[in-house]
Amino acid sequence: MLRKLKAAGPIKSSPVVADGIIFFGSNDGHIYAVNAETGREAWRLKTGDKVTRSAAVVDGVVYIASEDGFCYALKARTGEPLWKTKLGRGRPAGSPAVAYGLAFIPSGNSGGSETLHMTAGPEPSLTPFRMAARIGVVVGI
Numbered sequence: 001m002l003r004k005l006k007a008a009g010p011i012k013s014s015p016v017v018a019d020g021i022i023f024f025g026s027n028d029g030h031i032y033a034v035n036a037e038t039g040r041e042a043w044r045l046k047t048g049d050k051v052t053r054s055a056a057v058v059d060g061v062v063y064i065a066s067e068d069g070f071c072y073a074l075k076a077r078t079g080e081p082l083w084k085t086k087l088g089r090g091r092p093a094g095s096p097a098v099a100y101g102l103a104f105i106p107s108g109n110s111g112g113s114e115t116l117h118m119t120a121g122p123e124p125s126l127t128p129f130r131m132a133a134r135i136g137v138v139v140g141i
Contacts, residue, residue: 008030
């Protein structure tokens with residue numbers, strides 16, 4: 001059966017499915033979580049701008065960046081924010097990729113890159129580094 005959920009703006013991000021929940025962002029500035037079986041909205045979180053990139057979901061945590069220049073880490077089941085941190089070089093230029101306890105988040109508009117490394121505290125810290133191709137952020141998780 002086809003189910004519909006109407007967001008208040010266009011949906012440009014590709015959906016990600018994990019543990020029976022569909023996660024996606026919208027140009028209305030929200031991150032959505034929808035029950036894949038029922039089609040009902042599980043939760044939504046308002047960001048400061050459009051969410052045009054896809055999420056990554058690992059170990060019950062949703063990692064997603066917004067055009068407001070922040071990366072968000074949210075509990076997948078509830079949408080409860082674990083942390084949000086400012087991308088040091090601007091808006092996201094791609095979707096997060098997560099492996100080996102790190103999340104890589106391309107950001108910015110010019111050459112170079114930066115590392116966002118998770119510390120023992122509640123939020124990651126930034127460490128700049130240069131890359132030839134694009135700017136990115138790595139978050140230790």
